[in-house]
Amino acid sequence: MIAPISPHIALPALTPVASGVSGSGQEFQNILASSISGVEQKHAEAQTAVNKFLTGETEELHTAALAGQRAELSLELFLQVRNKVVQAYQEVMRMQM
Numbered sequence: 001m002i003a004p005i006s007p008h009i010a011l012p013a014l015t016p017v018a019s020g021v022s023g024s025g026q027e028f029q030n031i032l033a034s035s036i037s038g039v040e041q042k043h044a045e046a047q048t049a050v051n052k053f054l055t056g057e058t059e060e061l062h063t064a065a066l067a068g069q070r071a072e073l074s075l076e077l078f079l080q081v082r083n084k085v086v087q088a089y090q091e092v093m094r095m096q097m
Contacts, residue, residue, distance in 0.1 A: 039071075039078050046071035 049067035052058045 035078055035081070039074050042067075042071040042074040 046064075046067040049058075049064040053061060053064040058064075
């Protein structure tokens, strides 16, 4: 018998969605703020890696290149999620009541 593969990546803990609509939208705001700060952090890490390479603190070009790729992918992911959220909002607004 084949044993199942155990996941190596832990999924984040999700909180159950409460029934009803929250007027404050605080949860969404927190998620959005943390996502933006994550993208900004990746950009800052990439900038630091490039500066270290240019000043000669490190001789590893691949470290700077990888940091730049991570920052770029982080931004692309954020933009795609934003596009999907906007698309979902537009779809909800088109629904007839």
